[in-house]
Amino acid sequence: MPRASHLRDAMGEGYATRAGRERGTLRAVLSDGLVAFTGDPRATMRWTVDRFCNDVFLRYPAKLVGWPPRIPFANLSSLSMPTSTVNTLLRLWEKGILRWEAPTSDELAAAKEDAKNAAPSPLIPDRTVRCGRNDIGKRRKRPTVDSVRFPPRYTRDGPKSLRRTEDESEDEIEDEVSVRASGRAGQCSSASLDSMSRYDNDEIEDADSVWGTSSRRRPLSGMLEEDPIDYFTD
Numbered sequence: 001m002p003r004a005s006h007l008r009d010a011m012g013e014g015y016a017t018r019a020g021r022e023r024g025t026l027r028a029v030l031s032d033g034l035v036a037f038t039g040d041p042r043a044t045m046r047w048t049v050d051r052f053c054n055d056v057f058l059r060y061p062a063k064l065v066g067w068p069p070r071i072p073f074a075n076l077s078s079l080s081m082p083t084s085t086v087n088t089l090l091r092l093w094e095k096g097i098l099r100w101e102a103p104t105s106d107e108l109a110a111a112k113e114d115a116k117n118a119a120p121s122p123l124i125p126d127r128t129v130r131c132g133r134n135d136i137g138k139r140r141k142r143p144t145v146d147s148v149r150f151p152p153r154y155t156r157d158g159p160k161s162l163r164r165t166e167d168e169s170e171d172e173i174e175d176e177v178s179v180r181a182s183g184r185a186g187q188c189s190s191a192s193l194d195s196m197s198r199y200d201n202d203e204i205e206d207a208d209s210v211w212g213t214s215s216r217r218r219p220l221s222g223m224l225e226e227d228p229i230d231y232f233t234d
């Protein structure tokens with residue numbers, strides 16, 4: 001397993017800042033250590049709780065031990081992971097304190113119940129929910145002086161969706177739509193069957209008696225009608 005100091009010197013070029021180099025080094029040593037532990041060359045360290053639980057903890061399985069409880073488990077590019085914290089994790093990796101191990105059966109069961117149980121640290125930042133602009137559907141000031149040629153846009157006063165939709169709510173909406181669609185399909189099929197059952201083969205002897213002689217199909221554009229002469233004589 002490559003030492004962090006050697007890898008830090010080898011990765012000195014290619015980074016615009018020292019902080020970026022330190023973060024890249026920590027990502028590399030943890031991913032390389034995971035490859036060595038699992039034997040999978042495609043193994044990669046994940047930095048969100050859900051992806052770490054599914055792609056690392058439960059998949060291989062592998063857990064990351066030795067993470068200080070005072071350091072939150074978060075993306076290295078976030079504000080909660082300064083350069084001093086990254087250097088602390090690198091020193092722990094060099095000393096062998098921060099390492100990969102196999103989780104127990106109880107730990108795997110707990111991770112299946114809640115992904116937070118698989119996180120290396122009990123400190124997990126809250127998820128940031130992006131709800132878009134606060135003035136969605138409202139009029140905005142336009143940089144123009146001629147309101148006649150460039151009138152303001154009409155007010156969006158129609159129905160609006162929630163700023164945040166949970167997965168359970170989406171499932172309920174999809175179920176309701178599918179039930180309504182199946183109900184409409186059943187009504188259409190039953191109506192078509194009822195209309196077809198009005199006429200029986202014994203009651204209809206000739207189509208003209210039901211539809212009339214004037215209901216014959218008209219030829220399409222560019223097509224000639226059938227020749228009434230069945231044959232020609234010399």
